[in-house]
Amino acid sequence: MAKVAAYIDLNPVRAELVEDPAEYRFCGYAAAMGGQKEARDGYEQIYLGREWKEIIRSYRICLFGKGYYSKGVVGKDRGRVSAERLEQVMKRGGKLEMAEALRCRVRYFTDGMALGSAEFLKQLQADYGEWFPEQRKTCSAKMKGADWGELRVIRNLRVSPLA
Structure with a gap:
């Protein structure tokens, strides 16, 4: 089959x-x-x-x-x-290579709010803090489902991009 x-x-x-x-x-x-x-x-x-x-x-x-x-x-x-x-x-x-996995799951570009290194996301939160709720203490979460290297998202999505 x-x-x-x-x-x-x-x-x-x-x-x-x-x-x-x-x-x-x-x-x-x-x-x-x-x-x-x-x-x-x-x-x-x-x-x-x-x-x-x-x-x-x-x-x-x-x-x-x-x-x-x-x-x-x-x-x-x-x-x-x-x-x-x-x-x-x-x-x-x-x-899958990381780039291939990302192409398959564009969801992280939207639902994850922002995608980048932890440093980039920290700076983004510092520059645009008014966009984030006060209770948000961390500004980056590891992505699930594959070896994403140092890529992070602001919102910690519960569903794996490849699940």
């Missing part, structure tokens, strides 16, 4: 609309990466009994592997995943 899903999710890549199916918002994979429950349910049915992080890593490897290999038919090999891109996905064990 994972191969069937990958075949469908790779349609925008084969059509040369995008290099990564996650960039094509009308694809089930992009919807799942964006947090849409119904889309995630489909992948969870394929990988029964596994946690979402494990599911998406396994599926990314399957997806990019399938997207790399030739169909073996002249004229049918448009829009394939490059060897370099497949290698990146494999090296990371299917894990």
Whole structure:
């Protein structure tokens, strides 16, 4: 079933609309990466009994592997995943890079109020203190769901961006 899903999710890549199916918002994979429950349910049915992080890593490897290999038919090999891109996905064990994860979950740019380093957010709060309620003592919270490095948000969102 994972191969069937990958075949469908790779349609925008084969059509040369995008290099990564996650960039094509009308694809089930992009919807799942964006947090849409119904889309995630489909992948969870394929990988029964596994946690979402494990599911998406396994599926990314399957997806990019399938997207790399030739169909073996002249004229049918448009829009394939490059060897370099497949290698990146494999090296990371299917894990999203921070920039990819952020693109999938733009929610942090809006609901998180502001996104940046702890220093940046502290300065923002100092410069624009009237925007913040008095009870807000801390001005930055670690983001959940991935290795975001030093990125923080002002509002501590309870839901993981990749959950």
